Amino acid sequence: MKKFQLGQSKQGAIDLFPEKVIKRVKLGNKEIGIVRVGDHFFAFDSLCPHRGASLIQGSINGYEEIICPLHQYRFDLKTGALQSGSCSDLEVYQTSLTDEGLIIQLNSGN
Template sequence: MKTFILGHSKEEVLRLVPENSIRLVQLGEEKICLTRKGETVYGFEAFCPHRRVSLAQGFVTPFREVVCPLHQYRFDIKTGSVRLGDCRDLQVFSTELTDVGLKILLPDQ
């Protein structure tokens, strides 16, 4: 696993990832999306598994789903499970909001 730290404080991360928005970030060679509900930050793959459309252009529902902007496929932002659509589950990444930033774990390629 590769560990990345985004930001330098909890407050900075909360500003960088506004609640209910989707932020695209580059971590090494990998692009991922981040979204936030309260002080919980979720990380998931940047492109829809169905047609590889950028999920950063989608939106987050009140039901903790990310919605693909192309065909409105819906994915659980915590587990990555497909809730609506016909494709594989979304890959999600472990995150932890700390006093020194957001710790993100990505699998080795």
């Protein structure tokens, strides 16, 4: 398990991520997407598990789901569960907003 910290405080982390704007973030060797919806932060694989389109170009709907730009498959941002389409679930990573900033945990092997 590897931990990464973004920002120096709660507010600093919030300021780094304008609401519903998907950002590409490199953590170690891994490139992931991060998006904030209210005070919920979601971290996920930057490539769609269907055909590998970049989810950085995806969009966020009102149900905390990300929609792939290529075939519009939808994934739950919290669990990664596929909501529409036919492929495996999206890999998501645990986030927590703390007084020290946003903490993201990548599983070992990532």
